[in-house]
Amino acid sequence: MNTLIYTACLGLFGLLAEIFNFRKYLIPILVLGLAIIFSLNLQTWNHPQTHFNGMLSDSNFSTAFSGLALFIMLVILILSTDFYSSTDDEKHISDYMAILMFTLCGALMMFSYANMAMLFLGIETLSISLYVMAGSRRFEVKSNEAGFKYFLMGSFASAFLLFGIALIFGVTGTFSIDGIGAYMRMHADSLDPRFIVGMLLMVFAMLFKVSAAPFHFWSPDVYEGAPTLITALMSTLVKIAAFAAFYKLVSVCFVFAMGKAELILTFSCAATLLIGNLVALVQDNFKRLLAYSGISHAGYMMLAILSLQGSTDSALFLYSVGYAVASLAAFAIAITVFKATDTESISGFNGLGKKNPFLAACLTMAMLSLAGIPPFAGFFGKYFIFSEAFRNGYEQMVFLAIISSIIGVFYYMKVIVAMYSKPANEFEIKPTFSYQMVIVVCLILSLVLGLYPGVFTKLL
Amino acid sequence: MENSIQSIPQNWYLILSSFMFCIGIMGVLFRRNAIIILMCIELMLNAVNLLLVSFSSYAGNAEGQVFVFFIMVVAAAEVAVGLALLVSIYRNIASTDINILSKMKW
Numbered sequence: 001m002n003t004l005i006y007t008a009c010l011g012l013f014g015l016l017a018e019i020f021n022f023r024k025y026l027i028p029i030l031v032l033g034l035a036i037i038f039s040l041n042l043q044t045w046n047h048p049q050t051h052f053n054g055m056l057s058d059s060n061f062s063t064a065f066s067g068l069a070l071f072i073m074l075v076i077l078i079l080s081t082d083f084y085s086s087t088d089d090e091k092h093i094s095d096y097m098a099i100l101m102f103t104l105c106g107a108l109m110m111f112s113y114a115n116m117a118m119l120f121l122g123i124e125t126l127s128i129s130l131y132v133m134a135g136s137r138r139f140e141v142k143s144n145e146a147g148f149k150y151f152l153m154g155s156f157a158s159a160f161l162l163f164g165i166a167l168i169f170g171v172t173g174t175f176s177i178d179g180i181g182a183y184m185r186m187h188a189d190s191l192d193p194r195f196i197v198g199m200l201l202m203v204f205a206m207l208f209k210v211s212a213a214p215f216h217f218w219s220p221d222v223y224e225g226a227p228t229l230i231t232a233l234m235s236t237l238v239k240i241a242a243f244a245a246f247y248k249l250v251s252v253c254f255v256f257a258m259g260k261a262e263l264i265l266t267f268s269c270a271a272t273l274l275i276g277n278l279v280a281l282v283q284d285n286f287k288r289l290l291a292y293s294g295i296s297h298a299g300y301m302m303l304a305i306l307s308l309q310g311s312t313d314s315a316l317f318l319y320s321v322g323y324a325v326a327s328l329a330a331f332a333i334a335i336t337v338f339k340a341t342d343t344e345s346i347s348g349f350n351g352l353g354k355k356n357p358f359l360a361a362c363l364t365m366a367m368l369s370l371a372g373i374p375p376f377a378g379f380f381g382k383y384f385i386f387s388e389a390f391r392n393g394y395e396q397m398v399f400l401a402i403i404s405s406i407i408g409v410f411y412y413m414k415v416i417v418a419m420y421s422k423p424a425n426e427f428e429i430k431p432t433f434s435y436q437m438v439i440v441v442c443l444i445l446s447l448v449l450g451l452y453p454g455v456f457t458k459l460l
Numbered sequence: 461m462e463n464s465i466q467s468i469p470q471n472w473y474l475i476l477s478s479f480m481f482c483i484g485i486m487g488v489l490f491r492r493n494a495i496i497i498l499m500c501i502e503l504m505l506n507a508v509n510l511l512l513v514s515f516s517s518y519a520g521n522a523e524g525q526v527f528v529f530f531i532m533v534v535a536a537a538e539v540a541v542g543l544a545l546l547v548s549i550y551r552n553i554a555s556t557d558i559n560i561l562s563k564m565k566w
Contacts, residue, residue: 062496071528117530124534128541135545144549145561152497156488158538159504162531163481166508167523170474194474215517 001051001058003041003066004108007101010034014098018177023093026110029368030097031077038070048187054176055115061460063316064111065244068324072237073100073171075328076229082432083229083249083335103129103233107241111248116165116175119245123161123209126241127154130234134226146225153218157208160201169199180253188256196260199253203261206249209242213271216295223291228338231287232331236324237296243301247316252310258308265306272299273404280411284345286334289411290327293370296408297323300401302387307392311460315384318456322377322449326369329442332435333363340429347454349415351424359431360419362439369446372405377449384453465517468481481508494546495555498539505535 010033017026041063050057077100084093106126113119131154135147169175171192172183184191204215211219218261223231250258258265276296283289301319304312336359353360369376382405390398431439449456484524487500509528516524546556555562 017495070507115529121530124538128537131541131545138548139552141549141552141561144545144552148494148542148545148549148558151538151545152501155501155538156504156543159481159484159501159508162505162508163511166477166511166515166524166529167514169527170519173519175523175527181564184552233521258488 001056003037004105007105007108007189009107011098011101014094014101018094026094026097027077027081031074033372034070034074038067043069050114056112057114058112061313064460065111066108067221068240068321069104069237072324073104076233078434078438079332079335080229083433097155099129100133107237108244110241114177120162120165124158126238130238130251133230136224137227142225143227146222149218150222156397157205161205164198164201164205168195170278171195172292173452177252184253196257198256200261206242206246210239210246210298211295214270216272218276219295220288220291224285224287228287228331228335232328232403236327238297239294240320240324243316247305247313250305253408254309265333266397269299269302269306270400272302273401277407286346287344290330296404300385303389303401307389312388314456315388316458317460318453319381319385323379323444323447324371325442326366326378329362329439330366332438333359336431336435337429341427343427346415346418349418350422353420354424356429359429362418362443363419365443367412367415371409375450377446380450380453404426467515469516470514473511477507477511492557492559494558498542502535505531
């Protein structure tokens with residue numbers, strides 16, 4: 001809970017920085033603040049507590065995911081120094097930073113909610129901040145379009161979530177997730193149809209938020225149109241926050257009622273895996289490619305939610321960490337390349353292997369980790385999720401997931417091929433020091449996690 | 461106050477708000493004017509509000525009505541952001557027809 005309060009304070013500080021005109025020192029101060037909050041967050045480890053009359057609860061689950069979210073935001077802040085370096089952006093830097101902090105607040109609420117009100121507020125805080133950030137390039141129609149599409153889809157999904165919450169409140173008479181869980185356990189055999197409809201509506205809304213098929217169509221457009229740094233944020237922090245909230249919701253409130261939704265979830269998981277990987281094959285735009293790759297990763301993570309009977313939270317966490325570090329490294333490189341070549345298509349990476357072997361090697365490692373090739377973290381994340389799903393009797397789904405991850409290797413290879421075997425273009429690509437640092441740190445983390453996955457497998 | 465809400469059977473509230481919710485969904489899916497879509501989303505949220513108020517009145521539990529306030533606040537914030545985005549879109553393309561917003565496909 002303290003993590004949440006301090007992060008909100010940092011957000012307010014960002015707003016004040018605008019008034020008192022110390023924008024120059026804002027990002028270093030926020031980075032320092034987030035680093036302190038990160039270490040404070042570790043103190044809640046093994047100290048489960050509830051706060052505010054059971055509105056929020058700290059648990060190892062929320063601490064682990066909050067740590068990951070803080071790390072992601074730290075990386076995004078470091079990347080933002082060079083990303084927002086134009087004069088127009090510098091004027092608005094404190095607004096951007098404040099909104100990013102509030103995004104983080106929303107994510108933190110989604111990890112530690114113990115009441116439907118907090119779930120709703122968390123999702124909305126996260127989403128509303130991101131609608132603004134996605135549309136923050138005011139004079140580009142693409143960015144406007146991305147922001148507005150995200151807004152329409154997001155608020156549409158929130159309405160479903162709310163209708164579900166209202167129906168469940170009508171049946172159980174409480175918003176507390178433990179209360180709903182207790183009701184679900186007591187009436188597991190004869191659940192009220194309104195409870196089941198409410199559960200299905202909430203599941204649909206969460207599928208929207210994690211961009212699982214058939215509700216995935218907004219995400220490639222939004223990812224493409226939004227500023228690249230915000231795309232990086234959406235494909236890591238937002239996806240992970242939505243999955244953690246989804247996992248907590250299902251595991252606490254609906255685990256015995258899931259039989260009714262299992263068919264829908266299985267279908268959606270299979271469709272997500274296939275659509276994500278197959279459509280990614282034909283993409284030329286790197287951001288769209290990563291968007292579809294994000295959709296396919298949502299499919300793998302949904303396997304963890306499907307196979308809830310075994311506790312799959314550590315597998316989900318390991319997968320999230322592996323996915324986040326690899327994506328952040330890939331986006332950091334992409335931002336550098338986009339800026340130098342002024343194009344977002346994969347052809348911008350042509351001949352990177354000759355021009356800047358360091359960047360090319362790093363991008364190769366990130367792509368291999370996303371594709372799930374050992375010894376990177378991506379491989380072990382997939383491995384643990386698949387083995388949990390296999391143990392819980394989803395053999396066909398695991399088979400499908402393995403097939404689709406083999407398809408996935410092809411489009412990740414497309415980028416690698418472009419870097420090493422296409423003729424080089426004339427642009428000079430040179431990452432700044434902070435970008436190099438971020439890329440190296442992320443990839444080292446990915447490698448360490450891949451070599452010693454045991455640290456995380458029994459963590460939660 | 462309680463009595464006037466409870467003079468109507470609870471299921472009727474459920475039917476009415478489901479109906480309002482469905483009108484909202486239809487509007488979002490089939491109308492092409494961004495402002496009308498915004499209004500339809502508001503209609504969906506208000507259907508939820510009605511449902512929560514009736515449930516909480518029947519159960520004698522004020523929590524539901526507190527939740528309605530949360531929803532109202534968030535809906536206001538959402539509409540503020542949505543309209544701001546719409547204004548910047550209108551400045552760029554001089555229209556509120558969302559069919560024009562299809563720069564990105566596949």
